[in-house]
Amino acid sequence: MSVRTRFAPSPTGYLHVGGARTALFNWLFARNLGGTFILRVEDTDEARNTDEAKQAIFDGMAWLGLDWDEGPGKGGDYGPYFQSERKSIYDTWFQKLVDAGRVYEDGGAWRFRFERKPVTMNDLVCGEVTIDYRDESNTPDMVVKRSDGSYVFHFVNVVDDLEMKITHVIRGEDHLMNTPKHLQLIEAFGGTAPQYAHIPLILNPDGSKMSKRDAGAAVGDYPRQGFLPGAVVNFIALLGWSSKTDEEIFTMDQLVARFSLENVNRAPARFDFEKCKWVNQQHLIPMTVEDFVAAAKPFVEATGLPVPENFGAVAAAVKDKVRLLEEVPAAVDFLLCDAFTYDPETVEKVRGNASAKELLASLAAAFNAIPEWSADAAKSTLGDVAKSAGAKPGQLMFPLRVALSGRAHGPDLGDILNLLGKERCTARVMKFVVILQPCSGGL
RNA sequence: GACCCGUUCGUCUAUCGGUUAGGACUCCAGGUUUUCAUCCUGGCAAGAAGGGUUCGACUCCCUUACGGGUCGCCA
Numbered sequence: 001m002s003v004r005t006r007f008a009p010s011p012t013g014y015l016h017v018g019g020a021r022t023a024l025f026n027w028l029f030a031r032n033l034g035g036t037f038i039l040r041v042e043d044t045d046e047a048r049n050t051d052e053a054k055q056a057i058f059d060g061m062a063w064l065g066l067d068w069d070e071g072p073g074k075g076g077d078y079g080p081y082f083q084s085e086r087k088s089i090y091d092t093w094f095q096k097l098v099d100a101g102r103v104y105e106d107g108g109a110w111r112f113r114f115e116r117k118p119v120t121m122n123d124l125v126c127g128e129v130t131i132d133y134r135d136e137s138n139t140p141d142m143v144v145k146r147s148d149g150s151y152v153f154h155f156v157n158v159v160d161d162l163e164m165k166i167t168h169v170i171r172g173e174d175h176l177m178n179t180p181k182h183l184q185l186i187e188a189f190g191g192t193a194p195q196y197a198h199i200p201l202i203l204n205p206d207g208s209k210m211s212k213r214d215a216g217a218a219v220g221d222y223p224r225q226g227f228l229p230g231a232v233v234n235f236i237a238l239l240g241w242s243s244k245t246d247e248e249i250f251t252m253d254q255l256v257a258r259f260s261l262e263n264v265n266r267a268p269a270r271f272d273f274e275k276c277k278w279v280n281q282q283h284l285i286p287m288t289v290e291d292f293v294a295a296a297k298p299f300v301e302a303t304g305l306p307v308p309e310n311f312g313a314v315a316a317a318v319k320d321k322v323r324l325l326e327e328v329p330a331a332v333d334f335l336l337c338d339a340f341t342y343d344p345e346t347v348e349k350v351r352g353n354a355s356a357k358e359l360l361a362s363l364a365a366a367f368n369a370i371p372e373w374s375a376d377a378a379k380s381t382l383g384d385v386a387k388s389a390g391a392k393p394g395q396l397m398f399p400l401r402v403a404l405s406g407r408a409h410g411p412d413l414g415d416i417l418n419l420l421g422k423e424r425c426t427a428r429v430m431k432f433v434v435i436l437q438p439c440s441g442g443l
Numbered sequence: 444g445a446c447c448c449g450u451u452c453g454u455c456u457a458u459c460g461g462u463u464a465g466g467a468c469u470c471c472a473g474g475u476u477u478u479c480a481u482c483c484u485g486g487c488a489a490g491a492a493g494g495g496u497u498c499g500a501c502u503c504c505c506u507u508a509c510g511g512g513u514c515g516c517c518a
Contacts, residue, residue, distance in 0.1 A: 010518050109516045138446055146516040153518045177513040242456055246466045268511055272454045275468040321480055397478035413478045
């Protein structure tokens with residue numbers, strides 16, 4: 001029997017990382033076993049559903065690379081895949097409950113009568129869990145059909161899982177206590193229950209529940225910050241799942257090959273944004289220069305910085321130095337225009353070097369005299385200037401970096417020299433000599 | 444409050460009775476790089492607490508504490 005999993009979001013807000021990870025685990029599980037992954041939109045709450053939210057789910061799934069085999073836009077043998085279009089199916093199943101005498105009217109709504117007995121589930125992650133339904137105070141009979149004739153989540157969710165022949169339900173731990181309700185319904189229908197796997201929730205760094213407003217919660221924010229989809233998938237997979245090895249950077253294909261529910265743990269995980277960024281960098285590094293440049297370009301354009309002919313070379317110079325694509329503009333701005341700022345602390349550091357100003361002054365003159373500019377020529381000139389002053393070349397390289405870029409960190413000095421060219425380098429060194437004047441006050 | 448799940452470095456985690464409790468992020472130090480970063484090496488840092496069971500417990504059991512979840516005509 002082939003595996004069938006589903007992701008069943010309700011379009012009432014933006015797709016958040018918790019939901020994305022639920023979708024991911026269902027997707028990985030199905031792909032790992034050659035099964036079928038289904039997307040079903042649970043849009044029964046008309047008051048809260050929005051088209052934007054629906055689109056956010058589709059967009060988010062597409063961005064993450066989680067394609068579905070059956071569902072909206074795809075079709076399938078068990079449609080429709082929007083619950084709002086399945087009313088007649090639900091009516092049929094509801095009638096079974098009526099015929100079996102398992103529902104009774106209460107204030108216009110219909111309640112499902114639970115069997116008063118202990119219900120045990122065998123969760124693939126949580127193990128054997130028993131809830132005692134003899135305790136009615138804790139488990140009142142649930143409404144399955146509202147007084148307005150619409151059906152509630154528990155009912156439609158169970159009916160659809162049965163109708164769609166779902167074999168494995170992988171969902172957030174917040175549904176663990178709902179499972180006995182679902183099991184009771186399935187039993188009343190005479191159906192076969194799918195296997196359940198309840199995965200731990202994702203928490204904020206401070207341990208509180210992550211909700212839509214929290215940093216990092218909305219999947220839609222990730223592209224804008226310059227995360228790669230593969231990196232986000234990789235990181236959220238690590239929240240609650242482990243390969244049981246020392247490796248933690250994986251491509252989609254590797255995750256598919258390694259995923260199993262046995263390696264999902266039960267404790268909730270906190271979201272560590274720092275590590276998420278690091279994972280992103282690990283995915284940025286193996287990119288080709290062409291891909292990186294193409295990915296970085298929109299971020300630079302968005303800031304209004306000029307994007308010259310040699311932008312590819314500029315972006316390539318910072319390829320392995322940024323964690324997010326969003327960092328690229330600030331990392332290359334001094335290569336794209338002359339109006340960049342000098343970091344006061346770094347300038348102060350250079351000022352502390354007594355001979356720096358003099359050496360840079362000589363260097364500016366020497367640069368200007370270079371007949372054929374190249375990074376090598378410039379470096380060799382730098383070596384000569386340093387040597388004639390009795391200094392080591394290394395002592396001049398940091399001041400030169402600051403003169404050219406205004407900061408302590410950045411691309412390789414050779415790249416900077418090449419990218420900037422003779423005129424700009426000379427001019428910037430001269431300007432920086434002036435900035436170094438103790439009384440100039442001009443930063 | 445009742446019920447359920449959980450608890451290893453600050454964070455993500457490995458360990459399925461016997462380990463100097465391992466790895467990763469972060470941070471710090473040193474090395475490489477004539478510069479920055481990468482990289483390499485090293486360092487800081489953990490079994491919530493108390494009882495059992497056992498020759499031996501992070502691992503099994505109980506209690507307590509703490510955290511999370513659920514108790515809707517929301518999903």
